[in-house]
Amino acid sequence: MIVGLKGKYFHAYFSETKMKLGFLLGCLGLFTFSRCSASERCDDWGVDTMKLIQVYDGEPARIKCPLFQDLLKHNYSTAHSAGLTLMWYWTGQGKDLEEPVNIRLPNNRITKDKETLWFRPAVLNDSGNYTCMLRNTTFCSRVAFPLEVLQKDANSCVSQAMKPEVVEFPLEHVVVLKCPDTDDFYPVNVTPAVSWYMNCNPGEFYERIPKGLNLTFIKVRPFYEGNYTCIVTYEDNGKLYNLTRTSEVKVIGPPEDEKPPSMTAPSDQVIYEFAAGEEMQLPCEVFFPFVKNSRMDVSWAVDGRNPEDSVDSKVSVTTSEVLQLGGAKTIKKNLIIKQITMEDLKRNYTCSARNSLGPVYRQAVVKEKAGTPRYITELACGLGATLFLVVCLIIVYHVYWLEMVLFYRAHFGTDETIGDGKEYDVYVSYARNAEEEEFVLVTLRGVLENDFGYKLCIFDRDSLPGGIITDETLRFITKSRRLLVVISPNYVLKGTQALLELKAGLENMASQGNIRIILVQYKAIKNTERVKELKLAQSVLSVIKWKGDKSKKPNSRFWKELHVAMPVKKISPATKYSNTCIELNTTQMSF
Structure with missing residues (x-):
């Protein structure tokens, strides 16, 4: 009897325990599913090719996660305090498999420091796409960007594939060029050695003074444009490292010379005359001084309409540009209309130009060409015949001038040897x-x-x-x-x-x-x-x-x-063959 009760009690207890265990497993599965689902959802910003990072083989390099610079509002410390973890992955150049970045290489060649990944130094095999991922159990965001490790060109201090930083210096000003992107590479108590080059040529810089990481331009001149390279050498943990940085210096017009554009054509003093059936060409020439961050626009308007929007095949516009000193520019726009009619001669032709400091407008004065008077035709024929005769005489003189000079000397020339005391x-x-x-x-x-x-x-x-x-x-x-x-x-x-x-x-x-x-x-x-x-x-x-x-x-x-x-000299037949410097003595050498 007791055994029976014990069996029933054990069976009931076992059933209840089984139900509780099933409930717990279900809850755990649901929690795990929700956690996995949350972690699988990740904001992937893709590969940002605008963030291409280029470094030289054998030199230290660093890459910072763009998530904290452009895509997220929080910095690394805030994200870390919120329980977010930053992980790095990379896909080698020419490969498809993404794998974690190995930060356990010998000599700590690749290390992490907050949102920065350091290479001391970078090697060619490091080229590829690098992905930084920030995540926790409820949040995930990632972005990838390319790293390109380059070798320097033969007999050069740089590689032509490296895109230098462009800096603009105003003409005739005093400026300082700083060696870029060298902060935090070497210890604070280390003073690096810096060598400066212009277009990879060492030597003295006239009116430019190198001092450490700064190159001071005493006065910026147009021919100082070029690529300036600084090579920084420092020691860290018993190893010598080089940092090569290049800046492309462009000379621009000084701020005090910034003005609205000036138009040299069309001119108020010039009347453009055409006859019906001819081709009309109207020039518009505009000089733009350099104005920082300003557009340079030139356009024609025919009766207030842009001819470049016209579908008429006989109307066209050609454009040419000429770069000038200090970033200034001359833009020429020619309006061309083929086989013009009398109606075309009555239209309004206006050229306009604009930069950020203001516009300028000028109307081309067009009129019908008058007939050519008869006396002008006769005069042109006479001038043409005269010009032809002059050209013929010039050609004859050019070909036979030696003979003409010798003929004149022989018949009319004055003997230079008379009374000059020369022997x-x-x-x-x-x-x-x-x-x-x-x-x-x-x-x-x-x-x-x-x-x-x-x-x-x-x-x-x-x-x-x-x-x-x-x-x-x-x-x-x-x-x-x-x-x-x-x-x-x-x-x-x-x-x-x-x-x-x-x-x-x-x-x-x-x-x-x-x-x-x-x-x-x-x-x-x-x-x-x-x-x-x-x-x-x-x-x-x-x-x-x-x-x-x-x-x-x-x-x-x-x-x-x-x-x-030779001197002009009248030669008599009797003495033609007897002239020598002096009479030869019999003791002189005979040739």
Whole structure:
């Protein structure tokens, strides 16, 4: 009996316990379901490509979660106090799988500090999309943004793929360029070393003073535009790190020069005349001074309507822009109407321009073109014929001017050698080597003495033995009407006496003006910087070029140019072939 009661009691107790356990499990399942459902709902802001972060391989870098900067109203401390947890994930470049950021790497290369993820340093494999997620049991929000780790270009301090920060400096002002984004990278008690570069070129900066993280511009000038790079070097925990930062400096107009636009065309003083059937082109040219954060608008209006909105195919508008100093700009807009009618000539054509400081308007004065009078046509024909004749005469003179000058000299020229006290017509200066001696003694001497009848003085041929070279050279030059210099590479390399002759001739020509220098290029010289006298002579005198076999003919341009440069001299047949510097003694060397 007792056993039966105990069995019934145990069965009832077991049933009640089973019901309570089921209720508890149900409540736990419901709570877990609601919790999971709440956690599965997450505000995903996607990938914010505008937040692209670029860093250099091997340099420290940091990325801050944008949730606290742009998307949420609370800062990290407030969110943490509310029980929210910040977690970081990343998707490697070229991969699809998102995985947690590994902050347990050796040497603590990647660490977390509040809402900031630090890389000391970043490496190429760190490139990818980084996601920061803020969540608790009832709230979840996430956003992703890309990180790009770049290598510097070869032989450069930067990478062309890195987008520098743009800063605008007003012209003629004193400004300070700060090395950007270096705060909190190194300990407070550490003073880093900073090197400044302009377009990756080191060196002194004229009117720009580098001092630590600041580069002071004493006066901003237009040619100071460019990319300025600061490389910050510091030590942290026994390791040396570099931070490379680049700013693109643009020079803009100063604030005191900010003005409304000014219009140079159309002008009130200009009347645009067209005939029916012609193409009408009306220019609108506007100068805009630089005004910070201002639009620059230019537009045409035909009877108050914008022609760019017209569907008429014969109406079109062309636009061109010309950038000017300090961010100023000139905008040109041409209104073009094909095959205009009389009605088109009666319309109102107005150009307007505007910036943030005000507008300017100008109307183009258009009228019908009057017929051309008969006398204007006759005058135009006469002027055209005269112009044609003048052009023909200029062409004839340009082609045959040497022959014309030589003809005039031969028949009407005055003999320069009469009463000037000179003994020689030309003194020849040249490099003393076998090739150029043959050119001078055979070619030049043969034509100038035998054909033209000039009296040449050649030092090695005509000087008496035993004299002082310097004194003899100066004496010959002062007694000559021309100094003929044969230019060649050997003249520069081996022409010690020849350079003395050139210098003496230049000084004589500059101080007394009683000798003229003739430059004959026997062979081209690639570099005349080594001889300042020769460089000076070539800069102020014309050069007659010897062109080898082409110049050997007696009627070639070379001999005509050389003959024109020689003194005007009446040559008698009896003395044509007997002129030399002095009579050769039998003791002199025979060439």
